[in-house]
Amino acid sequence: MKFSAKLIWKLVTLLFFAGNVLLLILIIISGTTQHYPVNRFYWVEADTTGIPNASTLTRWTFWGACDRVNDKTVCSQNLSPAYPISPVDNFNTHENVPHRFISERDAYYYLSRFAFCFFWIALAFVGISFILFILTWVSGTLLQVVFILMGFGCVFNVCAVVLQTAVTVMTKSAFHGDDRHSKIGASLMGIAWASVFVSIWEFVSVAFWYTSRKLREYYEGSSLTEKHHNNFFHRDNEPLNVPEPLMSPDAYSPVPNINMSNDNNGPMINPSGVTNNETLGSPNLPIVQEPITTPLPAVVPAEESRHKGINFFTIRRSHKPNPDDVSV
Template identity: 55%
Template sequence: MVKVWNIALRLLVLLFLAGNTLLLILMIISGATDHYPVNRFYWVQGNTTGIPNAGDETRWTFWGACLQDKDGSDTCTSDLAPAYPISPVDNFNTHINVPHQFISKRDAFYYLTRFSFCFFWIALAFVGVSFILYILTWCSKMLSDMVLILMSFGFVFNTAAVVLQTAASAMAKNAFHDDHRSAQLGASMMGMAWASVFLCIVEFILLVSWSIRAKLASTYSIDNSRYRTSSKWNPFHREKEQATDPILTATAPEEMQQSASVVGPSSNANPVTAATENQPKGINFFTIRKSHERPDDVSV
């Protein structure tokens, strides 16, 4: 039953890693094409009517701004670039009819979205490599700690990227609303982003618990093996320990000493004498040597 549970848990972690990797890939390819269903993935959509070089509606995706005409067609192949910010001032090279918050908070929009772009790529690298290495842990358990470390970095960068992008998108929507323009967040894109964060949290908890459980099981196995080895009494080994350890010699029960003297090679020797002879040379404070001299000459 325990083995079945371990296999089920490993399959669950593998499924979560695969799903997390897929979500990050879907977010990163948004804006790369204007075909369905990728054209449904965008961070924020706003009314840009009257802004020079902009269409009636503009959707900001991972790779840039996609222009949407009145007939509903998207154009996402022009002016696409990495780390494309949500900033109409920089996107359309104009200040005319641009909502005021995009001008006053230009640096905030610019750096929030550009940093989130970089963090998404770093998160995909860590999560993707963790997914590949986790498959290899079925053959070798030595990679488990490496997967946990990579997944920890992936979790941090993915969460940071989603938080930064969500803040920038919410600020952009409010900027359009303050200028009395319609705007909305991309439900599909935001759903995938926060779903990837949830999967990262679950994966991190499962990997940490799995690592702790494996270390505890390994420690218990080592301790149990040592206990079984020490519990098997060997009279020759016991005699050797008593011969080299003065404490064992002084405190060993009389029955153990007699058994060791019977089984050992010198079976005719007195057990007490044999134990005494095997002690290391030096002063023994537990033995008082008496002589036939006067009481004043008794030595210790």
């Protein structure tokens, strides 16, 4: 059941990719052909009666200003890329042009031209993402590339539609302010906002799959690391059956217990190894000796004594006699 839901989601995302590419292509080819339904696509229609070099009704498409004939968009040979929605620049005149197009010319000019460029950039990113998304079904390593490309494609697609919508609404308001008929092309504007919706869906879906893949790789990598640490050479969490040494490498070796009693009236040996006769010259004098302090071996905690591989211990013995041990 889980696999089926995942497959369905991927298929829906794939269809949205294809639909987004198709919608952007329909926007870009508006004004380039007289065939249905492309000849019904336009951004805004306005009454341009009385404006020199303009027809009675003018429709602005993606590639330029066209005439309306029998509810069809008929475009001349004056089409050009990044054609602005600006009657002052379109018809090369200020006569009978609504005042807003003259006073706010830069706003209309640059909004429409930037929207033209952004549509092309969005199509490039979305189209490449669509092709690579198909390849992600074979190789999941391309998912990160699709995520980055679709992020840029979504941003440019949204920006292009927002800019185009702004200049279209401003154009309609400018003609209405001059008591002229004007309306927005519902078909082309609907296609533009539909492309925004599907582009956002695609980006969210790709982001979801990319994040899920990264989290899965992270947790799988953590489990593999734990398994690696618990192998033959890394037994940190396993109890050892071999008794742990209780002596550190720097500890002194224990000194054997020397019997200091003189039960047999023989020469008594002090810790320095010299008899009492040799030291004092007389066996009748008492011998004052300091108590023998035997250094205890340093106890190493079991956690610190566990080392990887083989432990080598070096036991150092002190051969230098203590001057305090000399008898008085």
